[in-house]
Amino acid sequence: MLALHRGETISAAWLVLAAVGTYLVGYRFYSRFLAEKIFELDDRRATPAERLDNGRDYCPTSRWVLFGHHFAAIAGAGPLVGPVLAAQFGYLPGTIWIVFGVVFAGAVQDFVILFGSMRRDGKSLGQMAKEEIGPVTGIAAMIAVLSIMIILLAVLALMVVNALKGSPWGVFTIAATIPIAFLMGFWMKVWRPGRTMEATAIGIVLLFAALLGGRYVAENPSLAPLFTYSGPALAYAVIGYGFLASVLPVWMLLLPRDYLSTFMKIGVILLMAVGILLVLPPLKLPALTRFIDGTGPVFAGKLFPFAFITIACGAISGFHALVSSGTTPKMLRRESDARLIGYGGMLMESFVAVMAMAAAAVLDPGLYFAINAPLATLGGTPESAARVIQTWGSRSPRSRSPVSPRRSAKPPCWDVSAALPHSPSAWPRSSAMPLARADRAVVSLRDHVRGALHSYRAGCREPGRALHAAGAGGPRLGATRPHLLVSEQHLRFGAGGGRLGILPGAGSPRSAGRDQFALAAVRHQQSAAGRRGPLRRHHADHQARQSPLRAG
Amino acid sequence: MTIVPLLWLLAVTLTAGWQKIFSRIPGWDFCPMRPPSLARLQEARSSPLRGARLIFNDRLDALMVVIFVSVVLLVVLSSAWEWLQILRKRKPAVVRESPFVETAYAN
Numbered sequence: 001m002l003a004l005h006r007g008e009t010i011s012a013a014w015l016v017l018a019a020v021g022t023y024l025v026g027y028r029f030y031s032r033f034l035a036e037k038i039f040e041l042d043d044r045r046a047t048p049a050e051r052l053d054n055g056r057d058y059c060p061t062s063r064w065v066l067f068g069h070h071f072a073a074i075a076g077a078g079p080l081v082g083p084v085l086a087a088q089f090g091y092l093p094g095t096i097w098i099v100f101g102v103v104f105a106g107a108v109q110d111f112v113i114l115f116g117s118m119r120r121d122g123k124s125l126g127q128m129a130k131e132e133i134g135p136v137t138g139i140a141a142m143i144a145v146l147s148i149m150i151i152l153l154a155v156l157a158l159m160v161v162n163a164l165k166g167s168p169w170g171v172f173t174i175a176a177t178i179p180i181a182f183l184m185g186f187w188m189k190v191w192r193p194g195r196t197m198e199a200t201a202i203g204i205v206l207l208f209a210a211l212l213g214g215r216y217v218a219e220n221p222s223l224a225p226l227f228t229y230s231g232p233a234l235a236y237a238v239i240g241y242g243f244l245a246s247v248l249p250v251w252m253l254l255l256p257r258d259y260l261s262t263f264m265k266i267g268v269i270l271l272m273a274v275g276i277l278l279v280l281p282p283l284k285l286p287a288l289t290r291f292i293d294g295t296g297p298v299f300a301g302k303l304f305p306f307a308f309i310t311i312a313c314g315a316i317s318g319f320h321a322l323v324s325s326g327t328t329p330k331m332l333r334r335e336s337d338a339r340l341i342g343y344g345g346m347l348m349e350s351f352v353a354v355m356a357m358a359a360a361a362v363l364d365p366g367l368y369f370a371i372n373a374p375l376a377t378l379g380g381t382p383e384s385a386a387r388v389i390q391t392w393g394s395r396s397p398r399s400r401s402p403v404s405p406r407r408s409a410k411p412p413c414w415d416v417s418a419a420l421p422h423s424p425s426a427w428p429r430s431s432a433m434p435l436a437r438a439d440r441a442v443v444s445l446r447d448h449v450r451g452a453l454h455s456y457r458a459g460c461r462e463p464g465r466a467l468h469a470a471g472a473g474g475p476r477l478g479a480t481r482p483h484l485l486v487s488e489q490h491l492r493f494g495a496g497g498g499r500l501g502i503l504p505g506a507g508s509p510r511s512a513g514r515d516q517f518a519l520a521a522v523r524h525q526q527s528a529a530g531r532r533g534p535l536r537r538h539h540a541d542h543q544a545r546q547s548p549l550r551a552g
Numbered sequence: 553m554t555i556v557p558l559l560w561l562l563a564v565t566l567t568a569g570w571q572k573i574f575s576r577i578p579g580w581d582f583c584p585m586r587p588p589s590l591a592r593l594q595e596a597r598s599s600p601l602r603g604a605r606l607i608f609n610d611r612l613d614a615l616m617v618v619i620f621v622s623v624v625l626l627v628v629l630s631s632a633w634e635w636l637q638i639l640r641k642r643k644p645a646v647v648r649e650s651p652f653v654e655t656a657y658a659n
Contacts, residue, residue: 043655044654044655045654047655050655050657104557105554108554108557119649120648129627132647132648134630134634137627137631137634140623140630141627144623144624147616301568304567305563305565305567309568334655334657
């Protein structure tokens with residue numbers, strides 16, 4: 001689907017639809033295969049929750065409540081942060097990894113571990129490794145698990161504390177979910193056992209009240225200070241909450257609160273998905289950026305392996321194995337629930353990651369890098385940031401980068417216009433002028449010269465994308481380079497008029513060589529651009545005949 | 553079926569671990585094998601405390617990479633050895649599941 005649309009603007013709705021379609025197929029077929037053929041899940045077999053029910057951690061639970069708990073435990077900030085950072089490589093690698101990684105790896109891992117632990121009285125991962133493989137492996141796994149827990153919880157707690165620091169609205173809403181969770185827990189367990197729907201309705205109403213109440217509190221000068229805390233105070237509060245949630249019976253606080261917060265999270269993500277389907281925002285980030293070579297400003301490292309390290313939650317995450325062998329297996333009411341909770345829960349998390357990627361990709365690339373690149377790289381002021389980001393798109397091969405000596409050796413392959421105002425008419429002359437360097441020509445970027453724009457990449461030697469003659473399936477003319485000089489959005493019919501692109505022109509120190517097709521194309525079209533200004537639409541057949549090239 | 557994701561994750565993890573320790577490109581690694589990078593030294597010059605802390609962080613990160621990569625290798629190799637023995641029939645394949653108990657719930 002993505003390949004078919006190459007050269008046109010793709011709406012973010014395609015990402016959402018492709019992901020959901022893949023999840024449905026994966027859940028229907030692959031998870032069923034695992035459940036029936038590999039694990040042979042059997043609802044006649046009593047689960048640990050039933051056999052060992054002690055009202056504290058072993059406790060048979062409704063599958064949707066448990067789904068909420070499991071999802072809230074696995075989906076922290078990871079599926080939101082990872083894809084946004086990895087979007088510096090472009091949206092394509094991350095999305096493919098998220099969608100296929102979860103179906104074939106991540107969801108399978110969660111499901112396998114949940115199943116294994118459920119069949120072993122809810123034992124932990126380390127214990128299972130020790131019993132099934134050997135003491136050395138078991139101890140190594142336990143050390144790894146403990147270290148990962150320390151590092152991960154530290155990072156996640158830091159994120160929570162930073163998000164809530166000085167935010168009375170957030171603190172009030174989060175704090176209010178604790179008494180709401182107690183109410184729901186007692187409702188479902190003590191007062192009206194089994195009436196999950198009633199507790200859910202009460203919880204959602206109170207949750208919305210807490211959300212709106214948070215706003216009231218934040219705007220009220222006498223109440224706001226009561227809920228405004230510094231970082232260290234919040235850190236102690238998080239530690240205290242962690243202790244409380246672990247020592248209290250799981251149905252009292254942990255389970256209903258996770259269930260409740262899952263409503264909020266899944267609700268937001270689904271609303272976002274509906275919004276994308278209604279608005280159909282175009283993906284402004286290129287499918288691949290030039291930063292796949294490892295010079296990215298957000299984090300250093302090549303596409304392989306770092307895109308796949310950065311996106312863990314959402315594709316596959318070892319932390320989920322700890323949840324799947326922690327609280328969840330002790331609460332499964334039936335064996336077959338493991339499929340929905342283990343495999344389905346992870347698919348839902350992957351969907352969150354796809355939405356995060358879509359959110360990053362509909363941003364203007366310049367804005368995306370302005371938000372995510374380290375402040376030190378950008379220089380600290382809006383002007384310096386705009387300047388630096390512009391150089392990532394338009395830097396001459398010979399210019400020296402203020403950021404990294406290595407980066408300056410790389411040729412420009414990225415759209416400079418993204419860092420500039422949208423409307424071409426809003427561009428001051430001076431901001432466009434620096435582009436017209438001695439070795440560059442500024443031309444109108446229209447569909448007619450699309451092939452030419454694709455073709456140029458100074459210093460790149462590898463041939464890749466083919467140039468074709470005009471019309472669908474025209475004969476191949478020659479090989480060009482695969483890298484994108486401009487983002488895809490500027491290449492579609494109609495929308496590209498008036499945009500600027502960078503092409504080799506007179507005065508280039510290099511011979512035209514392999515770029516001769518590109519040069520010919522530009523010269524052919526320049527008169528048309530000069531006479532009437534940039535053409536806005538590709539509206540007539542004679543234009544198609546005139547245009548000598550199209551991108552392969 | 554799960555061997556493909558395993559191999560892929562191993563390739564990703566070990567490549568990243570290798571690059572973080574042995575890479576020669578500034579900014580990619582935690583440079584435990586050579587003197588601190590120019591950028592770090594410049595930071596250290598402008599603010600000795602912060603620079604020293606950054607260099608220490610790099611070294612600590614590198615140590616963590618070494619530990620985690622060794623644990624990964626240990627677990628993978630010992631599991632592979634176990635599999636090999638089972639496949640060669642030198643060891644019986646034993647699953648330590650809890651015994652079957654019929655549920656009391658009406659399904």
